[in-house]
Amino acid sequence: MKKTLLIAAAALISASAFAQTVTSANIVGYVKVETVSGFKIVSQQFEGGDATPTGLFGDTLPLGSKIYQFDPTSGYSVSEYTTIFLAGDAWDTALDLSSGSFWVESSSINTNTFSGDVGMADSVTNNIVPGFSMQVYPYPVTVAISDLDITPTLGDKIYKFNPGSGYSVSEYTTIFLAGDAWDTELTFEVGDGFWYENAAATTNVWIEAKPF
Numbered sequence: 001m002k003k004t005l006l007i008a009a010a011a012l013i014s015a016s017a018f019a020q021t022v023t024s025a026n027i028v029g030y031v032k033v034e035t036v037s038g039f040k041i042v043s044q045q046f047e048g049g050d051a052t053p054t055g056l057f058g059d060t061l062p063l064g065s066k067i068y069q070f071d072p073t074s075g076y077s078v079s080e081y082t083t084i085f086l087a088g089d090a091w092d093t094a095l096d097l098s099s100g101s102f103w104v105e106s107s108s109i110n111t112n113t114f115s116g117d118v119g120m121a122d123s124v125t126n127n128i129v130p131g132f133s134m135q136v137y138p139y140p141v142t143v144a145i146s147d148l149d150i151t152p153t154l155g156d157k158i159y160k161f162n163p164g165s166g167y168s169v170s171e172y173t174t175i176f177l178a179g180d181a182w183d184t185e186l187t188f189e190v191g192d193g194f195w196y197e198n199a200a201a202t203t204n205v206w207i208e209a210k211p212f
Helices: 055-056
Strands: 022-025 027-036 038-043 066-071 073-085 088-091 101-106 108-116 123-130 133-136 157-162 167-177 181-184 194-198 204-209
Touching: 022 038, 027 038, 038 157, 055 088, 055 108, 066 133, 101 133, 123 133
Parallel strands: none
Antiparallel strands: 022 027, 027 108, 038 101, 066 073, 066 101, 073 088, 123 204, 133 194, 157 167, 157 194, 167 181
16 A cells, blocks of 8 residues: 655645645645544654644643653653643653653543644664553554554554554454455554564564655
8 A cells, every 4th residue: 555645845746736634845744633532643743843742732721631651661751731830831741752642631622733843864773672651653644453563572562542443453364365464454544653562582673664
């Protein structure tokens, strides 16, 4: 399945020729990310700018909203939008959300705009440690897992969380008459993130080539 390019190069190609999710001028783009009442996995795939909870969400989410960033070694770090003494309503922890994906917990539906430079490196390297980690496709395009440049181990799994219905899971397994492959085709839009379960005892070095 061909990866779908969702960024436009102004002065070269008309932005109207691409899908609506992302528009750009030169190498600057944005995407509108909708949070839900409950939990959602979100990612920030642009470079530059303020990738803290304040920079990405500001005061748009209701009091009590939380962001959970998972580290395979130390567990979750949490930032809450709360009333801080002498400071007013604010995010209480300045998490760095510039890489990977993260949970957003909110009590209402909101739309936020993430923007910045579109990464133009020929490839991006990410280390997938054994066990569970929260991952994101490094370029702001729609991608199917069969198009990822990950070299998986048999037993690896990718989990896509769907608010309201729970997880869709794809396992890298041996399929009769087809060989080793992901057993379920999942697609990730710009702004999505996912869980990756590395079944190996060693780190998987994921080198993703630029798709455009």
